Amino acid sequence: MSPLTKKRVTFLAGFLLYFILLWTLWDTVVIYPVKLFVVLLHEVSHAMAAMATGGSVERIVLNANQGGAAYTVGGIPFVILSAGYLGSLLWGVLFVMLGFSRWLRPRWIIAGVGLFVLLVTLSVVRSPFGLFFGLTFGGALLASAKYLSQRLNRILLLGLGLTSTLYAILDIKSDIIARPELRSDAAMLAEMTGIPTVFWGFMWIAIALLVSAWLLRWVARKMDQFELDPDPPEA
Secondary structure (H helix, E strand, O other), X not given: OOHHHHHHHHHHHHHHHHHHHHHHHOOOOOOHHHHHHHXXXXXXXXXXXXHHOOOEEEEEEEOOOOOEEEEEEOOOHHHHXXXXXXXXXXXXXXXXXXXXXXXXXXXXXXXXXXXXXXXXXHHHEOOHHHHHHHHHHHHHHHHHHHHOOHHHHHHHHHHHXXXXXXXXXXXXHHHHHOOOOOOOHHHHHHHHHOOOHHHHHHHHHHHHHHHHHHHHHHHHHHOOOOOOOOOOOOO
């Protein structure tokens, strides 16, 4: 086995192991903070879709039960409702791709994500728990950028990206397909279009699986240009 093939196999095996661990620990306290972060990205995606289609954002709320809501005015409802899970999927892809950047240090990217979380929290999050979480998580990311190594920041960035990508599969399965009676994005789309809730759930999962497969192929191609471990010395 060539070194490149071995590197690719090792990464794919690591990804599979991460997915299994994520699936196993999905409802435990270990994954809880990251899930809340992805819920925040989900709601931010609704908010961004509202603004992109001519609407505005009143507030975002998060609660300790991993629930959230984005309260918007105007915009195109179909686009806004579709943006939640698909948005968290695209955030995940972005984080993974940035994790392989040869030009931006992982520390800079994690610091940027931390500042983004703090800005969103202070600007539009209006629930007490959401404010507490956003300020705490954003501060933790800034601390990671300052005190952890480039390699650990890269691993953190990839972990956040993979979790956000896989969330679109695991949470859709839990909240839409397994419990179609919930008042979810898909349920509201069903009311709007007359197309059943489970249709939207299966469609979003199919999109998530296709995007995940593309992302894995992209990463595999990147492995011949990129080494995860060594970082150039700090200036």
